[in-house]
Amino acid sequence: MTTLAALGNLTSKLREIHHLRDASAVLSWDQETYMPAGSGAIRADQLATLQTFAHNQFISSEMESLLSSFLDIETGTILPAHQASLDEPAHALLRETWQDFFRAKKLPSSFVTELGRECSIAQQVWVEARKTNDFHRFLPNLERLVRLKQKEADYLGYTDSPYNALLDTYEPGSTVAQLRPLFATLRTHLIRLLDQIRNSPIQPNTDLLTQSFDTGKQLDFGRLVLKQMSYDFQRGRLDLSAHPFTTSFHPTDVRVTTRVFEHDMPSCLFSCIHEGGHGLYEQGLPTQQYGTPLGETISLGIHESQSRLWENSVGRSQSFWQYFYPKLQEFFPTQLGSVPADEFYLAINRVEPSLIRVEADELTYNLHVMVRFEIELDIIEGRVQVEDLPEMWNAKIQEYLGVTPPNDAEGVLQDVHWSFGAFGYFPTYTLGNLYAAMLFHQAKKDMVDLEQNIGQGNFLPLKNWLHDRVYRWGRQYSANDLIQRITGQALTLEPFIQDLEEKFGNLYKFPTTSSPQAST
């Protein structure tokens, strides 16, 4: 009997609670993919009930007593009797479960119900508001959500900023104090690179990507890439949704979605690769730990590192297209048959400031994140009114990217996140980019033939490397500890900047500067 088995009753209870969360996730997936338009209101109620039940079960006296037999419920300290007898995974399981429990205990169940219902409704209002380009339609919902999230921060408690409490949900351990200087340094580098790109004589031709591409064939190609990445369709699906996403109900049922536009081929393609990266992580989690923190992903930053690694480090690399471009040409001979691989590679890597985050290139993407981070801070810390958001948005986008949204649909209304109360989420995208570069650098060090394998369409060594170092651990290590274990370093932006320098220096033919100063 392993010591984990000693936690049998606790893990049974955790699994049961997880089933309720899985059901929530199925209902949410359904809402985004197949739910009839007329049933939004009841779905909001159903989700709120499920979330409340899961919450109440999680903070129940039964859970408290299960935990109390192993640890001090006030401090989380493992009881002396168990200190030595439990192994490292068991310690980690208890530590993470207690943290979740302690945090959840702070939220009244009526608050959880209210927040769940508001999020579900607001999300549906947001869809309509974006469609009709009508921020004021969404305004009352957003105002309520902001108030609720401020209340949530108060319930949870924080030091320095209420934003830290929210950030902690998505990226445990991350703080405003850490992100501000990191983003500032990153911004300097990005602006410098952007200037060099702007001054380059090279002008990628992206018209080739906006020809007419049959949407069915685009999906088929997306599926082909996912299969080659070894995303397992026996334990997953690819569907369509307004916003691409990945969801998991268990490692045997991990679903990704994409969207497909006839005149924007990269959209479907790269969202398939991106979500595929998320999907591989979820499919690779240890099933025997299902329901416990050891069967869960660490943080959104680490999750995003998986999608970004596949999307950018792999999917926008020369090696990747060495293998896939002839196949893509076979799918679309009229459109791409006479386009040289180099031209295509340049086109999919074009850097240009633009309005929409999810369509942004891998460099300016982070400037979009910074805009949102600053706005969220101002909103949650109460310095700015929700009704002033459109104006503030447009000003910041102009400041960071030099472009101005012609309307709110392409401005402040573009992202789904705030509509489900996800304040503090955006920074994890940039953290994901930084982690991804760190991991890919290490993978190249560990496997000298990595790029050669990618060039031959052999992605298994990379997937196995990730499985061994990331997937299989669940939440046994924190994000910081995991990255440190794998790369020997704390979070740093050096590899990310280095990659950008190299790739865009080559593509846009500007001299690469000396290695940037890491700043974490």
Added chain:
Amino acid sequence: MTTLAALGNLTSKLREIHHLRDASAVLSWDQETYMPAGSGAIRADQLATLQTFAHNQFISSEMESLLSSFLDIETGTILPAHQASLDEPAHALLRETWQDFFRAKKLPSSFVTELGRECSIAQQVWVEARKTNDFHRFLPNLERLVRLKQKEADYLGYTDSPYNALLDTYEPGSTVAQLRPLFATLRTHLIRLLDQIRNSPIQPNTDLLTQSFDTGKQLDFGRLVLKQMSYDFQRGRLDLSAHPFTTSFHPTDVRVTTRVFEHDMPSCLFSCIHEGGHGLYEQGLPTQQYGTPLGETISLGIHESQSRLWENSVGRSQSFWQYFYPKLQEFFPTQLGSVPADEFYLAINRVEPSLIRVEADELTYNLHVMVRFEIELDIIEGRVQVEDLPEMWNAKIQEYLGVTPPNDAEGVLQDVHWSFGAFGYFPTYTLGNLYAAMLFHQAKKDMVDLEQNIGQGNFLPLKNWLHDRVYRWGRQYSANDLIQRITGQALTLEPFIQDLEEKFGNLYKFPTTSSPQAST
């Protein structure tokens, strides 16, 4: 304030419990439509947990105390203080809720979990067993399920036969003592009609229905018919599944499924109409009563009467095809352009004993039901071993229909029902046929221009008639009371036999006999 509003706390609780059941239904729908093949095991666990939670909530002390403020919890009698102040709907709501509660209380929660999990697993084993034509693969699961259903009957209690306890789940008030003579009389009539049809010189040409019909177009036509029936796609969907079914998560989210075969055009067509009839019932339930018995369907027999009325009384009628046949010919000009309407009408009404219930004509269908009813009785009453089922099945099918299944996939393994423990379900199909004929006869009496309207594709008057008499009442009346209210008669097989006599007398050109003796 209506007196129903006085039940506010009770209905809130009932709604909350219903959300859990809705979630179960979404997960089940997903399992049958889109779930990846590899995630069957976890889905079984998730469903079992949801069902257990719903069950435990329903029999909780909170529910008991909510009910006890209105009625005597041991007898269900409304407390004197409320007798006069509550109106009829409130009385009905309390009566039905108490009956459900009293029944559910008898089932231990561990039993509900076990049964839920067994059903979910058995269903998946059944799919494989049918696919590989391997009854022995399914045998251990079926044996466990039969034992569990016998145990369920013991928990619930019964008079005469444990089968009555199971029957009562699906058709409250129905008993073996009622069904035996009813089915015996029905059988006599069916056999007599079948003989007349066998001896008729008319031989419908059904080859025209097994030509190659594009499956996409078949689905489009099914959708067209559903829309014309006023099935609301804003509050519903049509998807594919192995077995067609209807499921509802709320009147604003009612989903139907069908299946489609290139060389069997009627399969998709009539399952769309059939499930559409179920769907209209569910979409027509009063939303303001959602979650309470007044927002629920009465019984499976009444439910089936709605699908059969649309499928057979409407969908296999001359008036229906007067409107739709030209449209069908437009969909399939090569296949049907030169086929006269009469020939098509004869083909879709061909009577011929066959192996598969769901593909059977409207006459022999009921013989299939009787076979299952007798087998179920023997199994549940313990006179027959589960392992002897294939042999027994084949003998009975030969006896009733004069055909012998070449294998178990087309024999004892053909139906999904037993795999989810639904013993006592089949008889409701024939009850549905009888109710449907009674209702349609009454509708024709109430609306002299009914068939003329159908012939013009105007189904609204019929839908509105059904809404007014059936849908909007939820479970305010029992099946018997509702039928009595609408038709002025108790259950009788006369209208059903009369319809068969008339239709097949005309089609197969045999003299119609005098009106049959009703026997209920």
